[in-house]
Amino acid sequence: MARGRNSGKATITDVAAVAGVSVAAVSKVVNxxxxxxxxxxxxxLEAAAKLQWSPSAAAVALRGARTRTLGMVVGRTADLLTADPHFAVFISGIESQLSPLGYGLLLHIVGEEPEAELRAYRRLAEERRVDGVILTESRIGDTRFDLMRRLRLPALLVGTPWQDDPIPQVQAAGQDTGLREAVDHLVELGHRRIAYVSGPEDRVHTTFRRQVIESRLAGHGLRPSHVVVADFTAQDAADAVGNLVEPAAQRPTAIVFGNDTMAVAGVSAARRLGLEVPRDLSVIGYDDLPLGEIVHPRLTTVNQDVEQLGRAGAAALLALLGEAGVSDVAPPRPPSLVVRESTGPAPRG
Structure with missing residues (x-):
């Protein structure tokens, strides 16, 4: 039998001949x-497997028209994900929506090289391994949205898109609420030297949060005493605290961190340097992850409803794909300040 005359690979005609059916029948099975x-x-199916017919097409045939799998490509290093529970909580929200419907999540951790992330999306599309993808952490100048459209790969962003791109998206309303409350809380406690330790500057949400903090401080006639760009890691947070507390005369009396992992590390670093939290330094995190409740002092933080973000994102993408079994999912709550023990009155003098 001639198998793919020009390429040496089997064709749909070859599969039809081996199965003893028409090409139209093979097409119906594939689709x-x-x-x-x-x-x-x-x-x-047996004929396709025997002839090793077109890997992507065979995969579709063996699984039916849908893979019943969603994809997520994370542009972070594996050690960074280990240190930051944010993604574990987010993924648990996704899985709570997928599992009852018989869907799975295909997770790729590709490191921080942008081209590696784009290659991963191309493979997912070309090999038809997923029905759609969940995107996170929009970046300044983000090229992923155009790529999704070129690949015709259904995609949904959890977060704020770069330059109001029309990509389908899910995010909580009132994104500025929690940080505005955090600044007001510190000012009411008498703090005037307030620093911000942020995440990477290429993230849309990082830029937005810095703008919110600066604007709210300006409303009180203040400006950040320091802004430190970090990488959402505990080590970066500890280094930032070490740099911020000297000289003592310019030391901030409060620090707002870009996530809870950095905030907890910041508290530990302050203690190693002889400072007590909140007596000498008040600390606020972001996300309200479970670890904030078990550290001492318990962490004042901005609740972002991370698990619900994952649940709502998965439900919205499934609805976009036409999945009939998707139930209504409540939208994530607006971020809000949770006051615990890591903030207190500004130290005198």
């Missing part, structure tokens, strides 16, 4: 269409 008996469907 999950009706009108095909189960014995015929099995013959087509």
């Amino acid at each position: 999950g269409k009706g009108g095909i008996s189960e014995p015929t469907r099995q013959r087509v």
Whole structure:
């Protein structure tokens, strides 16, 4: 039998011949269409497997029209994900929505080289391994949204898109609420030297949060005493605290961190330097992850409803794909300040 005359690979005609059916019947099996008996469907699948017919097409045939899998590519290093529980909580929200419907999540951790992330999306599309993808952490000049459209890969962003891109998106309303409350809380406690330790500057949400803090401080006639660009890691937070507390005369009396992991590390670093939290230094985190409740002092933080963000994002993408079994999911709550023990009155003098 001639197998793919020009390429040496089997064709749909070869599969039809081996299965003893028409090309139209093979096409119906591949695309999950009706009108095909189960014995015929099995013959087509067996023929496709025997001929090792077109890997991507064979995968579709073996699984039906849908993979029942969503993808997520994370442009972070594995050690950074280990240190930051944010993604674990976010993924648990996604899985709580996928699992009851028989869907799975295919997770790729590709490091921080942008081209590696784009290559991962291309592979997912070309190999038809997922029905759609969940995007996170929009960046300044983000090229992923155009790529999704070129690949015709259904995608949904959890967060704020770069330059109001029309990509489908899910995010909580009132994104500025929690940080505005955090600044007001510190000012009411008498703090005037307030520093901000942020995440990477190429993230849209990092830029937005810095603008919110600066604007709210300006409303009180203040400006940040320091702004430190970090990488959401505990080590960067500890280094930032070490640099901020000297000289003592310019030391901030409060620090707002870009996430809870950095805030907890900041508290530990302050203690090693002989400072007590909140007596000498008040600390606020962001995310309200479970670890904030078990450290001492318990962490004042901005609740972002991370698990619900994952749940709402997965539900919205499934609805976009036409999944009939998706139930209504409440939108994530606006971020809000949770006051605990790591903030207190500004130290005198």
